[in-house]
Amino acid sequence: xxxxxxxxxxxxxxxxxxxxxxxxxxxxxxxxxxxxxxxxxxxxxxxxxxxxxxxxxxxxxxxxxxxxxxxxxxxxxxxxxxxxxxxxxxxxxxxxxxxxxxxxxxxxxxxxxxxxxxxxxxxxxxxxxxxxxxxxxxxxxxxxxxxxxxxxxxxxxxxxxxxxxxxxxxxxxxxxxxxxxxxxxxxxxxxxxxxxxxxxxxxxxxxxxxxxxxxxxxxxxxxxxxxxxxxxxxxxxxxxxxxxxxxxxxxxxxxxxxxxxxxxxxxxxxxxxxxxxxxxxxxxxxxxxxxxxxxxxxxxxxxxxxxxxxxxxxxxxxxxxxxxxxxxxxxxxxxxxxxxxxxxxxxxxxxxxxxxxxxxxxxxxxxxxxxxxxxxxxxxxxxxxxxxxxxxxxxx
Numbered sequence: 001x002x003x004x005x006x007x008x009x010x011x012x013x014x015x016x017x018x019x020x021x022x023x024x025x026x027x028x029x030x031x032x033x034x035x036x037x038x039x040x041x042x043x044x045x046x047x048x049x050x051x052x053x054x055x056x057x058x059x060x061x062x063x064x065x066x067x068x069x070x071x072x073x074x075x076x077x078x079x080x081x082x083x084x085x086x087x088x089x090x091x092x093x094x095x096x097x098x099x100x101x102x103x104x105x106x107x108x109x110x111x112x113x114x115x116x117x118x119x120x121x122x123x124x125x126x127x128x129x130x131x132x133x134x135x136x137x138x139x140x141x142x143x144x145x146x147x148x149x150x151x152x153x154x155x156x157x158x159x160x161x162x163x164x165x166x167x168x169x170x171x172x173x174x175x176x177x178x179x180x181x182x183x184x185x186x187x188x189x190x191x192x193x194x195x196x197x198x199x200x201x202x203x204x205x206x207x208x209x210x211x212x213x214x215x216x217x218x219x220x221x222x223x224x225x226x227x228x229x230x231x232x233x234x235x236x237x238x239x240x241x242x243x244x245x246x247x248x249x250x251x252x253x254x255x256x257x258x259x260x261x262x263x264x265x266x267x268x269x270x271x272x273x274x275x276x277x278x279x280x281x282x283x284x285x286x287x288x289x290x291x292x293x294x295x296x297x298x299x300x301x302x303x304x305x306x307x308x309x310x311x312x313x314x315x316x317x318x319x320x321x322x323x324x325x326x327x328x329x330x331x332x333x334x335x336x337x338x339x340x341x342x343x344x345x346x347x348x349x350x351x352x353x354x355x356x357x358x359x360x361x362x363x364x365x366x367x368x369x370x371x372x373x374x375x376x377x378x379x380x381x382x383x384x385x386x387x388x389x390x391x392x393x394x395x396x
Contacts, residue, residue, distance in 0.1 A: 003098035005080075005095075008081075026114065026115055026116075026119055030113050030119070031126070031152055034107075037126045038126040041129055048161050051234065052141065054267055058239060058261070059138050064261065069087065070137075072140075073125045096128065118149055122152070139153070141183075147182075158245050158248060160241055161195040164183060165288035187202070187211050194241060196216060216244045218236060223259065232296045269283045270282060274391065278371070282375070285377060297374070307331040308325065310333070311334065311378050316343075330354055335358075337381035338384060
């Protein structure tokens, strides 16, 4: 029977599935029923607060260029769930996605396993990659690390931990040490670990499990920086991590493979510039992400008036984000998007340090009046906002 993508989405976003419930017990049960495909795959596992998606995209692009059959698992998606599961840059088909979602969900229900949305997606990913003989899986954690569904793997080629900062503090902890402890949960026994920051928590965990630990030097060759298709000052650290992983795990990969891989990296909405609207779309959604966005704007566009379109989830520290982001003469519009946790205009206005307006159907923005336009604050609003502003997805 044909499987319907929209029905699969309805299942994933139903009240019973669309929730966060950290822990590995449910994953262990469902993966056992699937004959543990994750144990037969070679994974590079990436955790961190910001930058992990970019690191995964860079590694996957280099491996693809080197002739590897590489799968990448990332989140969140912007337009369609199928974006989260790719083989050599190609999304899983809607038919395959829907079939795996229903088959795994039915198997779970039959065995009284109450899977969350992310657990279903993670099980789908591992089974799909195994069934399609993927050589290397580049695996991005969803939330934290220790109890994240992706951490069902027992071993990996390498653990990678990007920059650590405050985010999801209600689940991961109130201090950087507590958050780092959750991220360090992906460090595996006798498997190398490459980190951006030399935190004591990482040393302790690596020593406990006998994992060789490497702290990267964030400076890389200029030719590699120039080749990278992803822009933004912060991408240099992500690039350094990806190159360190490549050197550690795949020393046979040539500099030509690396350069071509860097030129072809695709990772939308990370300081992405759309020329026709003089618009930057960036997924920065926490104070650290906003801070590095501001630094990149100041570096690349120091003397251009800015217009921000900002929306945010209510559980983020949007007051701090706005104070980090805005200058006194910036033009600011707030957008309340269709998410149950989207911050309202009044909530954002109450903490905004400059004058602001609500973006609604009665507001018309002239994107060609000389301002640099910036959309930021949440990945969850980008697709909706692009439709609202008549920005053509095909031009991305």
